[in-house]
Amino acid sequence: MSDATTLDPQAGAAVDAQPQDMTSSQTSVIDQRPTPEVHAQCARSPLAHLFTARDDGDAGIVLQEKAFLGHLTLRGDPAQPGFAEGVEAALGLALPLTPATLHQNEGGRSIQWLSPDEWLILVPGEEAFTVEKALHEALAGRYQVVNVSGGQTVISLSGDQARQVLMKSTPTDVHPRAFPVGRGVPAVFAKATLVLRRVSESEFELVVRRSFADYLGRWLLDASEEFGVCIKG
Amino acid sequence: MMHIFCPYCGELREEEEFHVKGQAHIERPKDPEACSDAEWGDYLFFRNNPRGVHHELWIHAVGCRKYFNITRHTVTYEILETYRMGEQPTITGETKADPTTQAKGVSA
Ligand SMILES: [Zn+2]
Numbered sequence: 001m002s003d004a005t006t007l008d009p010q011a012g013a014a015v016d017a018q019p020q021d022m023t024s025s026q027t028s029v030i031d032q033r034p035t036p037e038v039h040a041q042c043a044r045s046p047l048a049h050l051f052t053a054r055d056d057g058d059a060g061i062v063l064q065e066k067a068f069l070g071h072l073t074l075r076g077d078p079a080q081p082g083f084a085e086g087v088e089a090a091l092g093l094a095l096p097l098t099p100a101t102l103h104q105n106e107g108g109r110s111i112q113w114l115s116p117d118e119w120l121i122l123v124p125g126e127e128a129f130t131v132e133k134a135l136h137e138a139l140a141g142r143y144q145v146v147n148v149s150g151g152q153t154v155i156s157l158s159g160d161q162a163r164q165v166l167m168k169s170t171p172t173d174v175h176p177r178a179f180p181v182g183r184g185v186p187a188v189f190a191k192a193t194l195v196l197r198r199v200s201e202s203e204f205e206l207v208v209r210r211s212f213a214d215y216l217g218r219w220l221l222d223a224s225e226e227f228g229v230c231i232k233g
Numbered sequence: 234m235m236h237i238f239c240p241y242c243g244e245l246r247e248e249e250e251f252h253v254k255g256q257a258h259i260e261r262p263k264d265p266e267a268c269s270d271a272e273w274g275d276y277l278f279f280r281n282n283p284r285g286v287h288h289e290l291w292i293h294a295v296g297c298r299k300y301f302n303i304t305r306h307t308v309t310y311e312i313l314e315t316y317r318m319g320e321q322p323t324i325t326g327e328t329k330a331d332p333t334t335q336a337k338g339v340s341a
Contacts, residue, residue, distance in 0.1 A: 164273035
């Protein structure tokens with residue numbers, strides 16, 4: 001084994017010697033999204049069966065699935081020269097370096113800090129492949145971009161009673177003082193896990209795994225029942 | 234419900250988000266072939282069980298998913314400090330000399 005390899009578990013992030021710079025020509029990516037015709041005919045989102053349009057009138061809770069967004073996970077070392085600049089050039093958003101924060105723009109793109117070396121990028125579905133390619137072109141060295149669009153979906157939660165539903169579901173402090181706009185964290189939620197983020201004064205987003213979507217969707221409908229529910233189809 | 238300070242997230246988070254992974258600072262022998270059976274067995278199987286200050290490896294499982302260390306008092310459950318991988322504790326059984334730590338090293 002090489003001298004640069006460490007066996008000390010306390011060394012944490014230390015890894016073997018940096019390999020040669022990889023260029024985009026060594027990374028092949030494929031567009032996972034079907035053609036618009038096939039997508040329109042065949043695509044079924046993880047909550048399509050559950051979140052059918054409904055309005056109880058004077059609803060305290062508004063739910064909507066933000067289906068078929070582009071979800072990318074990005075990993076890398078923000079101290080590596082060119083990394084933060086490359087992400088910003090490819091995405092049009094600055095890399096958030098403050099823990100538990102996210103940056104978003106009018107175009108529906110966002111990037112959220114998940115860990116000192118991991119971020120979640122959400123973009124409109126039809127932009128996922130473009131952004132994925134742009135990241136590979138803009139980044140070099142040791143980094144990773146994975147398109148996880150098929151494995152996750154987003155639930156929008158808003159309405160006057162949104163915080164009440166969250167308080168029933170998660171131990172995470174969602175008081176506005178503790179959870180301002182622009183904050184996002186992974187959270188324990190109804191014994192499952194998801195990513196909880198506050199994207200505006202009135203709206204929370206729940207990024208859920210496809211396999212948890214049915215359970216969490218049913219949980220949210222049940223927890224919202226007492227406040228009256230509006231589901232936007 | 235406890236709040237635990239994650240040194241990577243830089244803030245207190247809910248206990249439910251964390252898991253303990255046992256004694257911290259266990260270093261794998263750099264040359265296992267050169268170990269005696271006793272040394273290898275000690276590395277694999279034997280752990281401290283102090284009554285008092287203990288250093289533990291934890292993971293922020295529903296969070297940043299990073300491992301980090303906690304210095305914890307096994308009698309009072311008090312968390313004395315948390316620190317990143319690769320760092321050393323500032324509080325040990327020796328520096329924190331209170332009556333309950335005098336039996337350090339004695340199994341409870
Ligand atoms: Zn953390």
